[in-house]
Amino acid sequence: xxxxxxxxxxxxxxxxxxxxxxxxxxxxxxxxxxxxxxxxxxxxxxxxxxxxxxxxxxxxxxxxxxxxxxxxxxxxxxxxxxxxxxxxxxxxxxxxxxxxxxxxxxxxxxxxxxxxxxxxxxxxxxxxxxxxxxxxxxxxxxxxxxxxxxxxxxxxxxxxxxxxxxxxxxxxxxxxxxxxxxxxxxxxx
Numbered sequence: 001x002x003x004x005x006x007x008x009x010x011x012x013x014x015x016x017x018x019x020x021x022x023x024x025x026x027x028x029x030x031x032x033x034x035x036x037x038x039x040x041x042x043x044x045x046x047x048x049x050x051x052x053x054x055x056x057x058x059x060x061x062x063x064x065x066x067x068x069x070x071x072x073x074x075x076x077x078x079x080x081x082x083x084x085x086x087x088x089x090x091x092x093x094x095x096x097x098x099x100x101x102x103x104x105x106x107x108x109x110x111x112x113x114x115x116x117x118x119x120x121x122x123x124x125x126x127x128x129x130x131x132x133x134x135x136x137x138x139x140x141x142x143x144x145x146x147x148x149x150x151x152x153x154x155x156x157x158x159x160x161x162x163x164x165x166x167x168x169x170x171x172x173x174x175x176x177x178x179x180x181x182x183x184x185x186x187x188x189x
Contacts, residue, residue, distance in 0.1 A: 004120075004128045006113055007056065010048045011077050014085050017045040021092075039097055043170075044106040046089040047163055051110055053082035055155075059131060063139065089166075098170040103163030110159065114152055 002008055017038075024038055056078040066074045117132045127133035133141030134148040142148050 004117070004126070006110075006128065007052050007077050009113070010045070010052045011081055013041075014045050014049050014081060017041050018085075018088070039094070040102060040105060042089070042093060043098060043102055043166060044109065046085050046093075047106050047159070047166060048109060049082040049085045050162070051159055053078055055129075060129070063130065093170065096171055098167045100164075100167060102167060103160055106163050107156065107160055111152075111156065118148065 003012075020038060021042060024034060064074070114132060117128055118134065121127035121133060122135075127141070130136075130138070130140055131142050131151055132148070134143065134145045135141055137143050142151055
Protein backbone atom coordinates (compact mmCIF):
# COMPACT_ATOMS: atom_id res chain seq x y z
CA UNK A 1 0.00 0.00 0.00
CA UNK A 2 2.98 2.35 0.42
CA UNK A 3 3.21 2.98 -3.34
CA UNK A 4 -0.43 4.06 -3.22
CA UNK A 5 0.79 7.43 -1.95
CA UNK A 6 1.30 10.19 -4.52
CA UNK A 7 4.26 11.41 -2.48
CA UNK A 8 6.20 8.18 -2.92
CA UNK A 9 5.24 7.84 -6.57
CA UNK A 10 6.34 11.37 -7.45
CA UNK A 11 9.61 11.08 -5.53
CA UNK A 12 10.34 7.84 -7.36
CA UNK A 13 9.50 9.48 -10.70
CA UNK A 14 11.81 12.42 -9.91
CA UNK A 15 14.66 10.02 -9.05
CA UNK A 16 14.18 8.09 -12.31
CA UNK A 17 13.96 11.28 -14.38
CA UNK A 18 17.10 12.68 -12.71
CA UNK A 19 18.92 9.45 -13.55
CA UNK A 20 17.69 9.59 -17.16
CA UNK A 21 18.80 13.23 -17.44
CA UNK A 22 22.24 12.30 -16.10
CA UNK A 23 22.59 9.33 -18.48
CA UNK A 24 21.44 11.24 -21.55
CA UNK A 25 23.47 14.36 -20.75
CA UNK A 26 26.63 12.21 -20.80
CA UNK A 27 25.77 10.91 -24.26
CA UNK A 28 26.58 13.58 -26.83
CA UNK A 29 24.31 12.18 -29.55
CA UNK A 30 20.69 11.71 -28.60
CA UNK A 31 17.78 11.59 -30.95
CA UNK A 32 15.19 14.32 -31.21
CA UNK A 33 12.57 11.85 -29.99
CA UNK A 34 14.63 11.00 -26.88
CA UNK A 35 15.26 14.69 -26.18
CA UNK A 36 11.57 15.53 -26.63
CA UNK A 37 10.35 12.71 -24.37
CA UNK A 38 12.94 13.58 -21.73
CA UNK A 39 11.84 17.23 -21.86
CA UNK A 40 8.18 16.23 -21.41
CA UNK A 41 8.83 13.90 -18.46
CA UNK A 42 11.27 16.34 -16.83
CA UNK A 43 8.72 19.16 -16.89
CA UNK A 44 5.99 16.80 -15.75
CA UNK A 45 8.05 15.41 -12.89
CA UNK A 46 8.86 18.92 -11.63
CA UNK A 47 5.20 19.85 -11.72
CA UNK A 48 4.10 16.60 -10.03
CA UNK A 49 6.63 16.95 -7.21
CA UNK A 50 5.54 20.59 -6.80
CA UNK A 51 1.98 19.29 -6.37
CA UNK A 52 3.34 16.95 -3.68
CA UNK A 53 4.98 19.81 -1.79
CA UNK A 54 2.03 22.19 -2.12
CA UNK A 55 -0.69 19.71 -1.16
CA UNK A 56 1.36 18.46 1.78
CA UNK A 57 1.98 21.95 3.08
CA UNK A 58 -1.55 23.27 2.59
CA UNK A 59 -3.72 20.20 3.24
CA UNK A 60 -1.79 17.54 5.12
CA UNK A 61 0.62 19.25 7.53
CA UNK A 62 -2.13 19.80 10.12
CA UNK A 63 -3.13 16.10 9.97
CA UNK A 64 0.32 14.54 10.25
CA UNK A 65 2.90 15.51 12.87
CA UNK A 66 5.85 13.10 12.52
CA UNK A 67 8.79 12.91 14.95
CA UNK A 68 12.35 11.59 14.75
CA UNK A 69 13.22 9.65 11.61
CA UNK A 70 9.70 10.04 10.27
CA UNK A 71 10.10 13.84 10.50
CA UNK A 72 13.38 13.64 8.56
CA UNK A 73 11.79 11.44 5.87
CA UNK A 74 8.70 13.67 5.72
CA UNK A 75 10.77 16.82 5.21
CA UNK A 76 13.00 15.11 2.65
CA UNK A 77 10.09 13.75 0.58
CA UNK A 78 7.78 16.76 0.84
CA UNK A 79 10.14 19.74 0.86
CA UNK A 80 13.83 19.04 0.13
CA UNK A 81 13.43 16.87 -2.99
CA UNK A 82 10.68 19.07 -4.47
CA UNK A 83 12.78 22.21 -3.97
CA UNK A 84 15.84 20.51 -5.48
CA UNK A 85 13.76 19.42 -8.50
CA UNK A 86 12.52 23.00 -9.00
CA UNK A 87 16.07 24.37 -8.70
CA UNK A 88 17.32 21.75 -11.17
CA UNK A 89 14.57 22.75 -13.59
CA UNK A 90 15.34 26.46 -13.25
CA UNK A 91 19.05 25.95 -13.83
CA UNK A 92 19.30 23.15 -16.37
CA UNK A 93 16.11 22.84 -18.40
CA UNK A 94 16.65 24.11 -21.92
CA UNK A 95 14.86 27.41 -22.51
CA UNK A 96 12.24 27.90 -25.22
CA UNK A 97 11.80 24.16 -25.54
CA UNK A 98 8.28 23.56 -24.19
CA UNK A 99 5.23 23.29 -26.41
CA UNK A 100 1.88 24.67 -25.35
CA UNK A 101 0.25 21.22 -25.30
CA UNK A 102 2.68 19.89 -22.63
CA UNK A 103 0.44 20.98 -19.72
CA UNK A 104 -2.35 18.79 -21.07
CA UNK A 105 0.03 15.82 -21.03
CA UNK A 106 1.30 16.70 -17.55
CA UNK A 107 -2.26 16.85 -16.18
CA UNK A 108 -2.96 13.21 -17.10
CA UNK A 109 -0.93 11.65 -14.27
CA UNK A 110 -2.36 13.58 -11.27
CA UNK A 111 -5.90 13.25 -12.61
CA UNK A 112 -5.44 9.51 -13.25
CA UNK A 113 -3.97 9.11 -9.78
CA UNK A 114 -7.04 10.75 -8.21
CA UNK A 115 -9.50 8.67 -10.26
CA UNK A 116 -7.72 5.37 -9.53
CA UNK A 117 -7.41 6.23 -5.82
CA UNK A 118 -11.12 7.01 -5.51
CA UNK A 119 -12.18 3.86 -7.40
CA UNK A 120 -9.79 1.67 -5.39
CA UNK A 121 -10.95 3.35 -2.18
CA UNK A 122 -14.59 2.70 -3.02
CA UNK A 123 -13.74 -0.98 -3.46
CA UNK A 124 -11.23 -1.52 -0.63
CA UNK A 125 -12.07 1.26 1.82
CA UNK A 126 -8.47 2.59 1.65
CA UNK A 127 -8.07 6.21 0.61
CA UNK A 128 -4.46 7.44 0.68
CA UNK A 129 -5.50 11.02 1.51
CA UNK A 130 -8.52 12.43 3.32
CA UNK A 131 -9.43 14.76 0.44
CA UNK A 132 -9.90 11.75 -1.87
CA UNK A 133 -12.40 10.08 0.48
CA UNK A 134 -15.96 11.09 -0.46
CA UNK A 135 -17.50 8.63 2.02
CA UNK A 136 -16.40 10.35 5.24
CA UNK A 137 -16.85 13.82 6.66
CA UNK A 138 -13.94 16.14 7.43
CA UNK A 139 -11.34 15.52 8.91
CA UNK A 140 -11.45 11.90 7.69
CA UNK A 141 -12.83 12.68 4.25
CA UNK A 142 -14.13 15.35 1.93
CA UNK A 143 -17.79 14.56 2.60
CA UNK A 144 -19.34 13.74 -0.76
CA UNK A 145 -18.68 13.05 -4.41
CA UNK A 146 -19.82 16.60 -5.21
CA UNK A 147 -17.23 18.02 -2.80
CA UNK A 148 -14.62 15.71 -4.33
CA UNK A 149 -15.55 16.90 -7.83
CA UNK A 150 -15.39 20.58 -6.82
CA UNK A 151 -12.08 20.04 -5.00
CA UNK A 152 -10.56 18.18 -7.96
CA UNK A 153 -11.79 20.83 -10.39
CA UNK A 154 -10.39 23.75 -8.36
CA UNK A 155 -7.06 22.09 -7.61
CA UNK A 156 -6.80 20.88 -11.21
CA UNK A 157 -7.38 24.38 -12.58
CA UNK A 158 -4.78 25.84 -10.20
CA UNK A 159 -2.19 23.32 -11.29
CA UNK A 160 -3.01 23.66 -14.99
CA UNK A 161 -2.42 27.41 -14.55
CA UNK A 162 0.89 26.53 -12.87
CA UNK A 163 1.75 24.25 -15.79
CA UNK A 164 1.15 27.07 -18.27
CA UNK A 165 3.26 29.35 -16.06
CA UNK A 166 6.10 26.80 -16.42
CA UNK A 167 5.71 26.88 -20.21
CA UNK A 168 5.63 30.69 -20.16
CA UNK A 169 8.79 30.88 -18.02
CA UNK A 170 10.46 28.36 -20.28
CA UNK A 171 9.65 30.54 -23.30
CA UNK A 172 10.93 33.65 -21.53
CA UNK A 173 14.15 31.69 -21.12
CA UNK A 174 14.02 32.19 -17.35
CA UNK A 175 14.55 28.48 -16.92
CA UNK A 176 17.66 26.68 -17.99
CA UNK A 177 19.84 27.32 -20.92
CA UNK A 178 22.53 29.24 -19.05
CA UNK A 179 24.06 26.26 -17.27
CA UNK A 180 22.71 23.62 -19.65
CA UNK A 181 24.64 25.19 -22.53
CA UNK A 182 27.78 25.34 -20.40
CA UNK A 183 27.60 21.58 -19.81
CA UNK A 184 26.85 20.89 -23.48
CA UNK A 185 30.01 22.74 -24.47
CA UNK A 186 32.06 20.75 -21.94
CA UNK A 187 30.74 17.45 -23.30
CA UNK A 188 31.94 18.33 -26.78
CA UNK A 189 35.55 18.86 -25.69
